[in-house]
Amino acid sequence: EKVEITKEQRTLMKVIVDAYSTHQIPQDVAKKLLQEQYSADENFLLLTEMATSQVQVLVEFTKNIPGFLSLDREDQIALLKGSAVEAMFLRSAQVFSRKMPSGQTEVLEERIRKSGISEEFIIPMFNFYKSIVSLHMVQEEQALLTTITILTPDRPYVKDQQAVERIQETMLELLRKLCVLQRPQEPQYFARLLGRLTELRTLSHYHAEMLTSWRTNDHKFTPLLCEIWDVQ
Numbered sequence: 066e067k068v069e070i071t072k073e074q075r076t077l078m079k080v081i082v083d084a085y086s087t088h089q090i091p092q093d094v095a096k097k098l099l100q101e102q103y104s105a106d107e108n109f110l111l112l113t114e115m116a117t118s119q120v121q122v123l124v125e126f127t128k129n130i131p132g133f134l135s136l137d138r139e140d141q142i143a144l145l146k147g148s149a150v151e152a153m154f155l156r157s158a159q160v161f162s163r164k165m166p167s168g169q170t171e172v173l174e175e176r177i178r179k180s181g182i183s184e185e186f187i188i189p190m191f192n193f194y195k196s197i198v199s200l201h202m203v204q205e206e207q208a209l210l211t212t213i214t215i216l217t218p219d220r221p222y223v224k225d226q227q228a229v230e231r232i233q234e235t236m237l238e239l240l241r242k243l244c245v246l247q248r249p250q251e252p253q254y255f256a257r258l259l260g261r262l263t264e265l266r267t268l269s270h271y272h273a274e275m276l277t278s279w280r281t282n283d284h285k286f287t288p289l290l291c292e293i294w295d296v297q
């Protein structure tokens with residue numbers, strides 16, 4: 066059928082992509098990836114700093130999602146806490162997709178592999194990164210997929226799931242149209258993107274175990290990460 070992006074959808078798209086590209090980790094923080102030493106402890110500290118900065122960026126981005134601030138305040142918190150890890154997997158995956166000129170990609174991979182994460186989590190994590198890179202998502206798709214992840218109604222403690230569902234459905238419809246228009250020769254592309262969201266949930270469960278093992282080895286997190294991940 067003739068798929069058309071309406072004027073409202075174009076406006077919605079612009080608001081989300083602008084917010085997504087505006088709120089980025091500050092370059093001086095990202096550059097640290099290249100500068101600091103290499104040791105398991107140093108890598109952990111750097112990744113903790115990146116994650117903390119990423120959460121701040123994520124909160125700012127989320128506030129710009131049309132409709133998000135009109136949700137119940139406690140539900141807004143529940144959505145952020147429930148989606149932070151998944152949104153950060155998507156965000157860090159984009160670093161691998163960008164093939165950073167300064168070699169940040171290789172350095173980030175090296176630091177993640179050597180930060181005290183056990184091999185059983187490293188394997189699915191980098192399989193996920195490979196699967197995201199192979200999709201060659203454009204920025205609109207990346208921004209919408211992150212938005213859809215944040216607006217997942219069945220996160221723990223969300224009271225008014227219908228209200229979240231209504232906004233998420235708007236984003237899903239927009240992404241569906243974009244995929245059809247962007248990749249007419251790949252009718253399954255939209256389904257493949259949504260398939261990544263399922264993989265993200267699995268990674269999120271692995272992540273809870275990663276946190277436990279770091280804490281067993283007496284690794285400290287920042288107050289913001291402790292709050293968003295309910296640790297310490």
Ligand SMILES: CC(C)c1onc(-c2c(Cl)cccc2Cl)c1COc1ccc2cc(-c3cccc(C(=O)O)c3)sc2c1
Pocket residue numbers: 089090095098109112113114115116119149150153154156157160169173177180286290
């Ligand atoms: C607390 C810490 C040890 C931790 O615990 N689990 C994870 C995690 C790991 Cl390992 C993998 C996936 C998800 C999580 Cl949550 C982390 C590190 O999480 C992050 C989170 C975001 C980013 C963005 C980056 C980044 C680099 C260059 C450029 C840019 C850019 O956007 O320009 C972004 S690095 C980075 C590291």
